[in-house]
Amino acid sequence: MQKLKKIPLDLLILLLWMLLALVVASNPFFSKTFISKLILAPVLLFIPGYAMTIALYPKRDDLETIERIALSFGISIAAVPLFGLVLSFTSGIKLTSIMTSLFLFTLILVLIATFRQRKLHEDQRFYVRSNKLLDLIDNEFNSNKTVKDRLSTGILIFTLVLAISLVYFVITVPKIGEKFTEFYILGQEGKADNYSTELKFNSPSQVLIGVANHEYVPVNYTVQVVLEKEIMTDIWFSLDHDETWEQNVTYVPEKTGKNLKLEFWLFKEDNFTAPYRELNMWVNIGT
Secondary structure, eight states: OHHHHHSOHHHHHHHHHHHHHHHHHHOGGGTTSHHHHHHHHHHHHTHHHHHHHHHHOOBTTSSOHHHHHHHHHHHHHHHHHHHHHHHHTTTOOOHHHHHHHHHHHHHHHHHHHHHHHHTSOTTTBOOOOTTHHHHHHHHHHSTTSOHHHHHHHHHHHHHHHHHHHHHHHHHHSOOOOOOEEEEEEEOTTSSSSOOOOEEETTOOEEEEEEEEEESSSOEEEEEEEEETTEEEEEEEEEEOTTOEEEEEEEEOOOOOEEEEEEEEEEEETTOOSSOSEEEEEEEEEEO
8 A cells, every 4th residue: 555655646647547457357247338438549549658757757848749749649649560470470359458568558657657756856847737728728828928839739739639539539430341151060179170980870979069150230140950861960059140050960960871061051141042051070979
């Protein structure tokens, strides 16, 4: 607790916000709600850059406030894609991994900023006052400023708002990519090999079947297990977008023979004209 008291209030708020964002990002309940976008947007657009700005420029007079704000947004907007690029070569780009990386990055910067600020006299440190925004507006647009200065400030603010709006639009608007459905079968070890190909007549057998919906809309599916064109099992279920269904499906072979064709058919929206996806393997069935 003593260490937390040593961290400036604005930086402590940043860390608490980052922790909240990490919880939201890792909880599927919040993933599709507006509150998640409200909490995650500052993390992606402002907080890491603000922490770096304080770490680099801990003195109050190092930067003007408008420059400090602009730099905070600019660094954050640039840093997030870089983290995504690094993660794409390591653990993969996932919201949880990005938020974890940004939290650790921000934590390191907060510790550096706190260390550097504590080496300064209290009057020299940059800190956020409750009326800072009003002071900023009055300072940047008062009559003592030349027309050129006010015009430059206006252009900077407009560019900043435009950049933030574009990034927020990219974050919040759903990306419609290729629409498809994954359909797969797995062996006894949960891998795409070592399938049971030696079966017994009139004896129950199982296979793990998986379906993943990437159609961007809820879809009704039907899975059929077929032996030599004869349906043995018929299963119906519905999936939302990005939802996955996996189940051990039981079927009972009622034929014997060598190299019989065992098929798995997937139908979409009760359209049984032809399978939407199909898989097959060759099995031997004895008595």
